[in-house]
Structures are given as structure tokens and as C-alpha cells.
Amino acid sequence: MNSTHASIQTNPAIGDRGLIDIYLPENAVSPRPFVLGIHGGGWRNGDRTSYQWMWPRLKPHGFSLVTCSYRLAPEHPFPAACDDLLHLFSWLGENAGRYGLDSQRCVAVGGSAGGHMVMLTGLKATAEGCRLGLRGLVDYCGIMDLASQSEFDEQRASPMTKDFLGGTPAEKAEACAAASPLLQVHAACPPVWMAHGDSDGTVPVEQSRKMKAALEQAGVKVTYREAEGLAHTMTEPPAQPDAAPVFLFEESLLAFLRERLA
Numbered sequence: 001m002n003s004t005h006a007s008i009q010t011n012p013a014i015g016d017r018g019l020i021d022i023y024l025p026e027n028a029v030s031p032r033p034f035v036l037g038i039h040g041g042g043w044r045n046g047d048r049t050s051y052q053w054m055w056p057r058l059k060p061h062g063f064s065l066v067t068c069s070y071r072l073a074p075e076h077p078f079p080a081a082c083d084d085l086l087h088l089f090s091w092l093g094e095n096a097g098r099y100g101l102d103s104q105r106c107v108a109v110g111g112s113a114g115g116h117m118v119m120l121t122g123l124k125a126t127a128e129g130c131r132l133g134l135r136g137l138v139d140y141c142g143i144m145d146l147a148s149q150s151e152f153d154e155q156r157a158s159p160m161t162k163d164f165l166g167g168t169p170a171e172k173a174e175a176c177a178a179a180s181p182l183l184q185v186h187a188a189c190p191p192v193w194m195a196h197g198d199s200d201g202t203v204p205v206e207q208s209r210k211m212k213a214a215l216e217q218a219g220v221k222v223t224y225r226e227a228e229g230l231a232h233t234m235t236e237p238p239a240q241p242d243a244a245p246v247f248l249f250e251e252s253l254l255a256f257l258r259e260r261l262a
Helices: 012-018 054-061 080-099 113-127 146-155 160-165 173-178 206-217 250-261
Strands: 004-009 019-023 032-038 064-068 101-111 134-140 192-197 222-227
Touching: 012 019, 012 080, 019 054, 032 054, 032 080, 032 113, 032 250, 054 064, 054 250, 064 080, 080 101, 080 113, 101 113, 101 250, 113 134, 134 250, 146 160, 146 173, 146 206, 192 206, 192 250, 206 222, 222 250
Parallel strands: 032 064, 032 101, 101 134, 134 192, 192 222
Antiparallel strands: 004 019, 019 064
């Protein structure tokens, strides 16, 4: 079996941003459960190659990996990225089996803006009865409340949230609410694994704390890990400068993936 399917077009309407890469364990029995990696980059940077580093961490455990892209701000403000990923979920629900993937055993993983997109699209897709079987959602230091993140961005002189919304929360009130995972929580959400550094200067840790409380109030199973003294990251601090990335709280994350993708 081919262990990699590169540059599979899932959405010609958005060009290169519709391409995905699929990584399969060699000689694996099909169909395989898979992780869908949704990249970060402040909604303004990144593509499907951003999460190639995940593959060496996941391959030994028998999981497959799909990496994707989406349209970026400010050229393509909300809801472009969300629409692109929801389209991808539908495409995977229909076509995953052609590439050795089990369309009913997927966990979406992302950090920062990618964590936001995992939670937002995961909540929307499960509320709408998506064909893709999302068995879990993994969020590292994601933005959960766009209004409060916008206030924080103003303090640090960053246009990140404004670029994503296409304006300020006051100017884009409806979009701001629709783009905030905190306001989309529902009981049908699959189990969630979250992690955040308590010294994050890009996305305040309160974003994850509030989301955890909202999910638990809705009856959603949540595993939450908080890293004391760590800043904005989804990886462990490197043991050496040239060391390969390792997931933050990797043992806990892998346990979650094994449980959800079994």
C-alpha cells in the first residue's frame, strides 16, 4: 500500500488551499482511523505542510494523518476558513475510504488558530449531522471567544482577530458570535482534549478555562491539561535546539487518541 497520498484535491473552487496530504502506516490494514491536522498561524499563515512534524509522533501508534489548508485572512475573512473545513469534512465523509481511511473514526487536532478552527468546525459539523465521524476534538491554546481575544489583541497591538473577522467585533457582531466556539457549545459535541500554557502571551489561558467550563456545563467530556510557566505552544520545550517537536502532554494526548479511535 502506498504510505502517502500527496496533493489530493478536495475543493477545486479554492485552488491549492483545497489540497490535502494523507499519511498511512505502511502495510496497515484498511480502513484506518485518522487524525485530521488543522494548522494554526493566526488565521493568516500556514498550510497543509505546517503539521508534517506530527507524522513521526503518530505513525508508531498506527494512526493515519491527514493535513489540510484553508483560505487565509485578511484576504478571505470569516466565514471562508470555516466553510472550507466544513466542505472538507463532507468530502472526507464521502471519500476517505478510497484512500484507506475510516470515515467514521476521525479526531481533529489543532493549535492556536488551528485549535480554534478544530473547535468551531467540530461543533458546527456535529450540530448539523456531518457525514464525517468526528470521534474527538483536540485543541491546544485555541481562541474560544473572539470578542475577548480582540480586546487582548488591541492591548498587544495585533490585528489578528480584526483581520480574521474583517472588522472589529462591534462592526462584525454577528460574525464575531458565529466565529466564537464558546457560543456554539452543545451536548452532542464529541469528547474534547484541551491544553494551554498558563503564561501564554498570544492567547490568554482564560480562553481555555472558560471553554472547559462551558463544555462541562453542557455535559461534554473534557480532558484539560495546563502547563505551568509555558507560553503559546502545542509542543514540549525542546531538550536540544535541533530536537524534533514532541506534543505537549503527549502521553495524555495519545491515550485520548487511542480511546477515541479504537
